[in-house]
Amino acid sequence: MKFNKLTIENYKSFQYPTAIDFPQSSEGKSIFLIGGMNGAGKTSIMEAINICLYGAKTDFLYKYINRKELAKGNAFVSFELELETDEHETILINRSWSAGATDSPKHKDLTEKLVVVKNGKRVSVQNKEMWQDYINATIPKGITQFFFFDGEKIQEIAADDHSEVRLKSSLEAALGIQYISRLSSDVLYLKQEERKGFVEITDEDITFKESELKKEQRKLTNKTQERDDLSEELERFKSDKEEAQTRFKAIFNLDPESSEVIKQKEKKRIQLSNKSNQLDNQIKNLTEQHLPWALAGKLFDDVKQQINLESQSKKQNAISENAVALAQKIVENFDTPEPITSAPLTASQKEKLHQRVLGLLQENKSADEVVKILNLSDRDTAKVLNKIEEIEQSDVLQLEDLIKEKSELDFEIRSIQASLETSGTTDSEKELFEELQSTIEGSNTQIGRLSVRLSNCNEELVHIENKIKEIELEIGKLYDKHNFSKEKVDFIEECDAIANLMTTYMVKLRKNKVHLLQEKTFEMYKMLSSKSGLIKDLEIDNKTYEITIRDKSGHTMRKSGLSAGEKEVFALSLLWGLAQTSQLNLPIIIDTPLSRLDSIHRDNIVNHYFPNAANQVIILSTDTEVDNNYFKNLEPHLTGAASLEFSQNNELTTVKEGYFWN
Structure with missing residues (x-):
């Protein structure tokens, strides 16, 4: 696989759509050098490839959207990667995020869009x-750390004596071992799932289930007989009850009643009698207290x-009788203590005022003289009115309703008493009455008891019948399973065999x-190391991936015992060896790989590692790592170069074509 082209838009300092082409040689190899000063965006290129391939969280992306565009409200970021597979198919992956037309967009507003174009045709990515x-x-995420790496990754592997052990799962994924392990686990999972629904069926299992069926069938026969006996007994009691009821009606010309009904009637008679007595007392109290007065109620x-x-006439006459004195007093006080008018009234004016006031006061005199029949004082008037109100608010006026209600109660009491008395007057008739009543009541009791037992019996019958159906179905399934039980056993055994294999x-x-x-x-280490004779051999444990290094004397030495440059060279050799062993034809992207190395190690890496690292190598370097001299050594192997130019002001x-010096 090779990368053909990468386009970045609106990510970090890549404000506008920026495309980088990765040309290939006629032999299909590609070594592309990208130069850039610190902060120019070299790391952004490696991040862009990873984001385009695997996506990213919106909070991370939002933080690195170009600040100028985000200030304009343009919350949009896009990555596009064109690659060529080993089958010579061209695939273009475009992954973008946009917040749309949103005021003050936040990271949660970003929506991802994925577009895939295969061999020039857009495919559905629903x-x-x-x-x-x-x-x-195609490009397993877990192993890209061994193909897309920077100086920090090299440092991580180089600095720790046991880094390989910690990277065991990733190493196994890169070597293809993880897939075999997963396949083995899947086979064992299939075996376990098959076991969940599988029970080996034997002839003894079927025999046991058939004996269980026979036991339930016997229970069904016994329960059916019990139901028939109960039904027969129930019908007999119903017949006895019906016969006793017929005789009772023929002899006494009454419908028979149960003792419970008779008790209820007697209870009701007593209740009604008590209520009638209460009404009697209420009527007596009313007649004693208020009846004499109530007889005058119409008056x-x-x-x-x-x-x-x-009372009105008395008030009006009181004003008229004192009119002269009142008029005189009003006139006298007109000018006293001081005149109301500007000057005191004359005698003539006072006389006119006196006559006018006197006329007004005498208007209230009653035109028709009221005949005083009662001629009560105010106190006696209040007493009479209070007594009338007391009588009107008492229950005496309801006396007629109370008498009517008592009459109805007495009639109902007499009706109940009549129904409780037998028509027979002789002792023999009374004895027969009680005998028939007892027969009817006894039959009712037995009918109720037998009905409950019969209902329970029918429920048990339904339960037994359902149980028999379930067992019959189970026996049928057992016979079916018995036929392919051996097949299942063979399949499980094959799963075990495959998993073991x-x-x-x-x-x-x-x-x-x-x-x-x-x-x-070790092969690459010998080419890159400035002290190739220092290490005589190395060994990697095939279970733990622990690396053991032996010096030229055969003594074991720790990786931490190497110099800083040797450790980094060793880490780079391990990454190369991993790429070669995995047989994954993936591009290698290296970011600032030479910053911590001396000149000898740099020479070896530029001359031996870069040209042989993979079919496609993308190198991200500063001008002090691959400087002018190293560039001249590397230039014959390059299929292209580019420079990242960063404007501090903007x-x-x-991206400019060519490296720093060409």
Whole structure:
């Protein structure tokens, strides 16, 4: 696989769509050098490839959207990668995020859009997970750290004596061992799932289930007989009850009643009698307290009207009788203590005022003289009115309703008493009455008891019948399972055999892969090391991936015992050996790989590692790493070069063709 072109838009200092082409030689190899000063955007290129392939979280992307565009409200970022597969198919992946027309956009407003174009034709990406699975299968994310790496990754591997152990799962993924392990686990999972629904069926299992069926069938026969006996007994009691009821009606000309009904009637008679007695007492109290007054109830309205007329007349006459004195007093006080008018009234004016006031006061005199029949004082008037109100608010006026209610109660009591008395008068008739009543009541009791038992019996019958059906179905399934039980056993045994075979294969594959890894790693180390004779041999444990280094004397030495340059060279050799052993034809992208190395190691890496690292190598370097001299050594192997130019004033990165000096 090779990358053909990368386009970045609105990410960090790449404000405008910026494209970088990765040309190939006629032999299909590609070594492309990208130069840039610190902060110019070299790391952004590696990040852009990873984001385009695997996506990213919106909070991370939002933080690195170009600040100028984000200030304009343009919350948009886009990455596009064109690659060529080993099958010579061209795939273009465009992954972008946009907040749309949103005021003050936030990271949560970003929406991802994925476009995939295969061989010039856009394909459906409605199922993004499917395409992401395809990308992950083509370029596994877990192993890209060994193909896309920077100086920090080299340092991580170089600085720790046990870094390989910590990277075991990633190393196994890169070597292809992880897939065999997963396949083996999947086979064992299939076996476990098959076991969940599988029980080996024997002849004894079927015999046991058939004996269980016979037991339930016997229970069904016994329960059916019990139901028939109960039904027969129930019908007999119903017949006895019906016969007793017929005789009772023929002899006494009454419908028979149960003792419970008779008790209820007697209880009701007593209740009604008590209520009738209460009404009696209430009627007596009313007649004793208020009846004499109540007899005059029809005169109450006339009395109240006469009292009102006499009272009004009395008030009006009181004013008229004192009119002369009142008029004189008003005139005398007109000018006293001081005149109301500007000058005191004359005698003539006072006389006119006196006559006018006197006329007004005498207008209130009653035109018709009211005949005083009662002629009560104010105190006696209040007493009479209070007594009338007391009588009107008492229950005496309801006396008629109470008498009527008592009459109805007494009639109902007599009816109940009549129904409780037998028509027979002789002792023999009474004895027969009680005998028939007892027969009817006894039959009712037995009918109720037998009905409950019969209902329970029918429920048990339904339960037994359902149980028999379930067992019959189980027996049928047992016969079916019995036929392919051996097939299942064979399948499970085959799963075990396949899983064991894969385990054996995985052990051998790991051993061979690890052996090849140590050979390839040591091969590159000898080419890159300035002290190739320092290490005589190295060994990688095929279970733990622990690396053991031996010096020229055969003594074991720690990786931490190497110089800083030797450790980095060793880490770079391990990465190269891993790429060679994995047989994954992926591009290698290296960011600032030479910053911590001396000149000898740099010479070896430029002359031996870069040209042989992979079919496609993308190098991201500063001018002090691949300087003018190293560039001249590397230039014959290059298929192209570019420079990242960063404008401090505009905070903008642009791409220029050619390296710093060409």
